[in-house]
Amino acid sequence: MLPSTILDDARPESGDSRVDVANLPGGAFLEGQWQTAGMTLEVADPQDGLVVGHVCVSTAEDVKRAIGHIHRHLQFADWPLRARREALEKASRMLGEQAERFAAIIAAESSKTIVEAEREVRRCRETLRLSAAAAEELVGETLAFEDSLAAGNKVGWYSRKPVGIVAAITPFNDPLNLVAHKLGPALIGGNGVVLKPSGRTPLSGLALVQVLLEAGVPSGRIAAIVTGGGVSEALITDERVDLISFTGGPVTADRIAAAAGAKKILSELGGNNATIVCADADPETAAESIVAGAFGVAGQNCLSVQRVYAHISLFNDVLAHVVRGTKSLTTGPKLDRATDVGPMISEAEARRVEEWVAEATAAGGTLHAGGKRRGAYYEPTVLTDVPSKCRVIRDEVFGPVVSILPFIEVQDAIYAANNSDYGLQAGVFTRSIDQALAIADKLHVGAVVINETSDLRIDSMPFGGFKKSGVGREGVRHAVREMTEPKNTIINLGEPPR
Secondary structure, eight states: OOOSOBOSOOSOOTTOOOTTOSOOSOSEEETTEEEOTTOOEEEEOTTTOOEEEEEOBOOHHHHHHHHHHHHHHHHHOOOOHHHHHHHHHHHHHHHHHTHHHHHHHHHHHSSOOHHHHHHHHHHHHHHHHHHHHGGGGSOOEEOOGGGSTTOTTEEEEEEEEEOSEEEEEOOSSSTTHHHHHHHHHHHHTTOEEEEEOOSSSHHHHHHHHHHHHHHTOOGGGEEEOOBOTTHHHHHHHOTTOOEEEEESOHHHHHHHHHHHOSOEEEEEOOOOEEEEEOTTSOHHHHHHHHHHHHHGGGGOSTTOEEEEEEETTTHHHHHHHHHHHHHTOOBOOTTOTTOSBOOOSOHHHHHHHHHHHHHHHHTTOEEEEOOOEETTEEOOEEEESOOTTSHHHHSOOOSSEEEEEEESSHHHHHHHHHOSSEESEEEEEOSOHHHHHHHHHHOOSSEEEETSOSOOOOTTSOBOOEETTEESOBSHHHHHHHTEEEEEEEEEOOSOOO
């Protein structure tokens, strides 16, 4: 690979067309219609500010109309489970046929390189396929009346029914697959859903809605509204919304919970993920995984490796390998397949990371690689000697920064890893299965990955964390259960025959 550098020319090469790449029929979808009026919100490529599309600026009244339309459809229009499964299966196939188009949309509006965008499209196909397969989750079982004092001559069973209307609020960093993780389970469960994608990256989600409609999802089951004054409040406070599924930050989640009232809320709120490298680990293997896990999508990944605790006997080796791997990364244009790290989602976010790193170095931290910004680009950065009070240790960086710290006793590394308001995932490197399982048992996180970093997820696993990392679990089958409820049916057979 080329040495780590921010290339001077971040403009697209001649012949590259990113403008109007989405080719959508409208900039919002409600009441069964694509909306073409009020398409005044520009969607710009964070790499260079090039406008790649426009979407609607909606109103609170639009939200009420969208919810009302879905509410009426749920009352009067049936959509059998078989039809739901077939629509999601078809959507997955259609997405495969349009994979190049969707990858172009993701790369145009987000921070992802074209290689990362192509990977997200493949994962989204998998998420839709898993959503269709989750039809088998919508079963129940008989009620044990024969083993009850209240039995009488009764029989009964329960089945799983949709909660009703789901509000799906998604972030910018996975603009396609995180939308699918909400829409797929909601739709297979028989719900209606109102999507509110990030205003920074709305085109991918709107394009997925278009595919779902073409695949057979009834227009009365889905709506998509991006932005506008009072839109968010109208969505989360409407009494006809039964469940809110939100991916974002804990501050916003607190506001949603306070405003929403007595609603079911599922939230995935990020992480401050640690990786522990034990004394018996291979430092080069661990370092390779740390570099990959820390800097993908310019570090804008809830599973990104942020803190590394390396045993003191391996500390210098791990640091040297991580620094060498970091400096080998190429930071540059997203559509160049040689690029490893693209821009952050905005210059403001890159400036924030720059400030956090400056705070760490001013407090005594040592900079070993990176630490430079140009526009929305921030070079992959490696720090050591960072005090625990600094934000790059204490909070979620959500940028291309990793801090490496030594430990002597394993229990000290476990304590340090757990000493965070977040508890999403963690990684452990060791050759000892006994040690691996002992550490995994003590880490207070939603997943522990052994001989890998925190940056691993399959779309079928129960995904989420402890503490401020969220409430409930995503992962298709698990989200389907969250988005449905058991409903009992009981029959009184009357007096038994004599």
